[in-house]
Amino acid sequence: MNADLVQDGRAQAASQAGRGSALLTLNAGSSSIKFALYDVDGLQRRATGMVEAIGGAARFKAKDAERKWDDAIEAPAHVSALRAILEWLERDMAGVGIAAIGHRVVHGGMLFDQPALINDDVLEQLRTLVPLAPLHQPHNLAGIEAAREAFGNVPQVACFDTAFHRAHPFLNDCFALPRELFYQGVRRYGFHGLSYEYIAQYLRTHFPHHARGRVLVAHLGNGASMCAMRDGRSIASTMGFSALDGLPMGTRCGQLDPGVLLYLMQLGMDVKDISKMLYERSGLLGLSDGISNDMRVLLSSERPEASEAIAYFVSRVRREIGGLAATLEGLDAIVFTGGIGENAAPVRERVLAGMAWIGVEIDEARNRANETIISSGLSRVLALRVCTDEECMIARHTLRTAQLVVASQEAL
Known part of the structure; x- marks a missing residue:
């Protein structure tokens, strides 16, 4: 050092x-x-x-x-x-x-x-x-x-980032693999927990009725995931064993048929090559044929590869909304956060378009203005845009933990 x-x-x-x-x-x-x-x-x-x-x-x-x-x-x-x-x-x-x-x-x-x-x-x-x-x-x-x-x-x-998800039911954490692997740690961990914890606390303060209900939070950024919460607690997450699973991200692939990996290994790719591809060359960057992993760049591009990358991203978010809403047995609120979720109004609009079947109706003017409430007055499900604050959660946890240490030392 x-x-x-x-x-x-x-x-x-x-x-x-x-x-x-x-x-x-x-x-x-x-x-x-x-x-x-x-x-x-x-x-x-x-x-x-x-x-x-x-x-x-x-x-x-x-x-x-x-x-x-x-x-x-x-x-x-x-x-x-x-x-x-x-x-x-x-x-x-x-x-x-x-x-x-x-x-x-x-x-x-x-x-x-x-x-x-x-x-x-x-x-x-x-x-x-x-x-x-x-x-x-x-x-x-x-x-x-x-x-x-x-x-x-x-x-x-x-x-x-994983701690917020540690109370999931077994069914939402396991894979259909030999059970001994679960006990060895091969399970769904979920990530972005500090962000989700901040959103849960924000809702308790500003929207207490909805905080007690069934809430979907979409943390969309270069890393992207979604979390289903009931009464402010994580029930399920799109991310699994690693930060590769679930939604496509800036350079990470998201959900992938494991048979693809077996096929690539048969073609001669080793673990290092596959890992580099999945973590650094996939997602929006890979789908756009190398244009960018930045949603802002893709939204401003006229190339069809950029449009297709955005369309795939949106379709996967919509698909996960349906799956997580089923896990919650309904939906009371949906929250967008993260770099894309907070700032990319066109992405939020595309995600929520045609979602009246699940109870969400977007107010396009509110959405374009980046207001906190982006759902219309007719929407049964509240749609929100909330800026997350992971640093705030770190500070709160750090102060509380440090105070406990001091208290225990004084008691000795």
Whole structure:
């Protein structure tokens, strides 16, 4: 670990007592680290930002209530990206002291159904899950390891995308495979749990009647999934054993006949080649014949391959709405969130077109204006557009977990 990074982090920890305390949330992806800074008292958000294009033309971006930063930086790896965040905290945020750090971790497996205080044992258990989420877990762990080195004894908490789905009924988690595989961990885990948990809490506050009912949430973005909730709890998810299953995504395939994989293996493709294809060359990118994995680019393109990729995406979302509504035995509300769900009005319109049979009627003007309620007054099912906030959930979990640790230490 770089000595300067460790020194910077220890300086942050040392400054904590004299300069006020804050929570730092880190969301490390394959080529970016998103972060947010919160006051410990009241969890008021101070600032947000990200280091993007790690390993390439990296940029540091951040903003608070009064200022914005957007600078090119040298960040060949995650550790150098974290160093840039540390330097910004010390230089531009008055050296705010960090009381605790929360990390988004994509996969918690069977072991973790709640946020966990990170120690050596927890980190080792999380490493065993890397094969289940190869696109995300290694970078989540790299962010944790770098932050542990940098911040010394500051409490750090892992918040899991799978935890929200751990109470599914057996039928919604199993595959029709030999049963012993289920007990070995070959089961549906579901992902985007931090996003779904935020939406569930948002509904309890703003739409309490619907929150107690049957709700479908569509988290549509570069990663995409849907979750069926009853009384704010996850009942079923489109994502399964890995983050490949269910809906097509930016570069991931979504639902796929396993016979296709057997056929590709017979043609001579090995595990590495197949994995790269399924995770990095499929989805919207593959269907559009390489035009883009970005829905905005596809919507603006006149090429038929772009239109066909969008049509496939929409058709799969519509198909999952029907299946999950059957699982819930009806529908009271549907919520769109995520980058596409929040911002792509044409996609929402196409998904909900002709859905009166299930009780949804869209208000086209509200939808185009990106209002919160996008269903018409005649719609039996409430349709919403809600901006998710995974960082907020990480901060809440981190504060609660850190407080429990302090309380247990004081009791000793």
